[in-house]
Amino acid sequence: MKTNNFRQLWDRAGIFVALLAIVTIFAFINPGFRKPANLSNILQQCTPIGIAAIGMTFVIISGALDLSVGSVMALTACVMVGLIDVVGFYPAFLIAITFGFCLGLINGLIVTKMGVQPFIATLGTLWVYRAFAYIYTQNKPMQSADAGFVCWGENICYVPRLFVVMVLCYLAGYFLLYHTPFGRYVFAVGSNRRAAILSGINVARVNLFVFALVGFFSAMAGAALAVRLWSAKADTALGYELMVIATVVLGGTSLKGGSGTFAGTFGAAILFTVIYNAMDMFQVQSYWQKIALGGILLLALSLDGLRRKYTV
């Protein structure tokens, strides 16, 4: 019984222990790393991937996958920045996240109504949405220096505004997943689809809404990226879907569906950014940086796999 409790605790808090250990070690060794300005940089740098990972956590728990995240980020960010100088920042932002929600809804409709596998459906929309971004912008960068837009990249006493937004997004996601019937349906669909259907859950509707959520959070992430860069371009966030999936998986969500935590995803998003940041601080050669990232992912998952193998 006691070991069981410990295991549960490790499942929930393991990533934070690792994060704390790594941050302590780096802060101890590297004087640049422990500067408050650097720590606040890290909190800001993790936001685009971190926010996109919320939607991805939902979809992976529900047993599916969304590959169109990077494209949705780019397309909605381009639309938003393009509209800022026309209608102002806040309306543009609202339009962009509504648009993202609709793009996700389209993914969901393709999956549920046409019966296309999520992997293939979102692979298709990955290209289509990206192409729309190129067409909309003619591959020219969209820029804006609107004060209401740019100010979101600032800090409130070392805490980046974007990080506050990210925390709020996580709280919203947490509430939705653990304190609503919808959240329970997501777990049910992910762990046993057949049983979910038999117990009367409208699986198609759950799937549809999950994909729409991914679109929504991807649009939020795209907006965060645009705020950081004061601009957007059709080829921003290229390949981010894989970074986002890696973050969710490192956070302990199983690709088989049915299990996962938001706390884990949150910790993993920060952990990845810390590693990236530290590699810059230590002047690790750029060719080696990807090896380190891949290595960490493999290390974490193989430890997890070993543990499962010998304890179940």
Added chain:
Amino acid sequence: MRKAGSICNLLIIALVIVSLFFTIGCRKKNEPEKKKKVIGFSVVDMQPNFFQEMEKGVRETCRTMGYDYKFHDQKYDPALMLSGCENLITQGIDASIISPCEPSALGPIVKKTKSRGIPVVIADIGGGGSDYDAIVISDCFNGGVIAAEYMAKMLEKRPNVSKKVGVLKCMPGHVYAVRRGEGFTKRIQELRFEVVSTLCANDVRDQGYRVAQDMMTAHPDINGIFCENDPMALGAVQAVRDAGKSAVDDILVVGFNADAEAIEAIKAGYMAATIQQVPYEMGKKCVELTDQLLQGKPLTFSNPQLREITIPVRLITQENVSEYFPGKY
């Protein structure tokens, strides 16, 4: 069976740990004891030869001028460019040189850097309208002019030449690449040639091939093609050769950049010429400008309005290719 699996797993873990140690061991060592000033350099991507040369120029000049050097690779990602430049600032650099993968995203970086009193010099690509101190670029317009003069000279040697040429353009966002075509078009028209076709081939080889093919179909009497970069030129060369013609003697193909493959093609006699940018010199010039800025000396600009400083380019043909690129490039 089960045992074999676990050994395999352990091996993977061991491998991963070893590679992690390697990564940490591979960092460049810096000794801050001497209180040397530090120059930070952030580069677009370390895969292309062009940027490797530029990095070499910056690094070696930093060493000879007595600066410490910190480096960052953006890997073509604007978000990484921003975080990398922020990280350079927290590493305590005194001056920043940035070769931006996305000029339009330079705004927040330049603002952050300059608000700490750190000068910013941009290396190539573009300044994106940000508040940088100086930008070092190749003299692209003049490169186009040189290419036009070379093409005119070569074509006029031939009897009954049609005086019709075409241009393959880069994507419209690339401000400096666009200037190459402008320089070429202006000069070749002054030399009374006709530019019968100007098409965009999106920077890449396969599109260069396709567009050049279309161009030759539409204008069978075309005599020369100028390409705003070398990958498109190599595509065009292939298209010309597939049409059973020579890209040196029939349809003269001139590229821009002096990429390794283009140099090999010129050496082998497949391609007529290219214009070489000298990234090493660009990197070197950036450090020299940074040095002047740190000492508070005024800079002399080639174009004061945009704070541009241009680096000359040179024509590479079969006659001089082995002189500039002896051995394998």
